Amino acid sequence: MEEQLRECCGSSRWVRLMLDQRPFEGLEDMKKKAMEADAQLTREDWLEAFAAHPEVKNCKEDIGTKKKVISKWEAQEQSGAAQAEEKVLEELQ
Numbered sequence: 001m002e003e004q005l006r007e008c009c010g011s012s013r014w015v016r017l018m019l020d021q022r023p024f025e026g027l028e029d030m031k032k033k034a035m036e037a038d039a040q041l042t043r044e045d046w047l048e049a050f051a052a053h054p055e056v057k058n059c060k061e062d063i064g065t066k067k068k069v070i071s072k073w074e075a076q077e078q079s080g081a082a083q084a085e086e087k088v089l090e091e092l093q
Contacts, residue, residue: 010052011045014038 001022005015017037024030041049 006052008034009049011041011049013045014041014049 002015002019005018014037017040018033021033024033
C-alpha cells in the first residue's frame with residue numbers, strides 16, 4: 001500500500017500518516033484521513049511532495065504514466081475481486 005500512497009502524494013510524512021491510520025472504513029474515510037494528513041504537512045513536506053511530481057511542461061508525457069498507474073490499480077482491484085468470497089461480491093453490487 002505504501003507504493004500506491006506514494007503515487008498519490010510524494011511526501012514521505014503524508015505516506016506515513018496515511019499508513020498509520022489504516023485500516024480505512026471505505027473511500028470516504030480514506031479521503032477524510034487524507035485531508036487530515038494534508039493539514040499536518042509542513043512547508044518542507046509540501047516541497048518534497050511537489051518535487052516528486054513532474055514539471056508542468058512535462059505533463060503531456062506524465063498523462064501516459066498516470067494512465068498506466070490507473071490501469072495497474074484497476075487490474076489489481078479486478079484480481080482481488082476474482083478471489084473474493086461470494087458474499088463480498090454481492091455487497092459490491
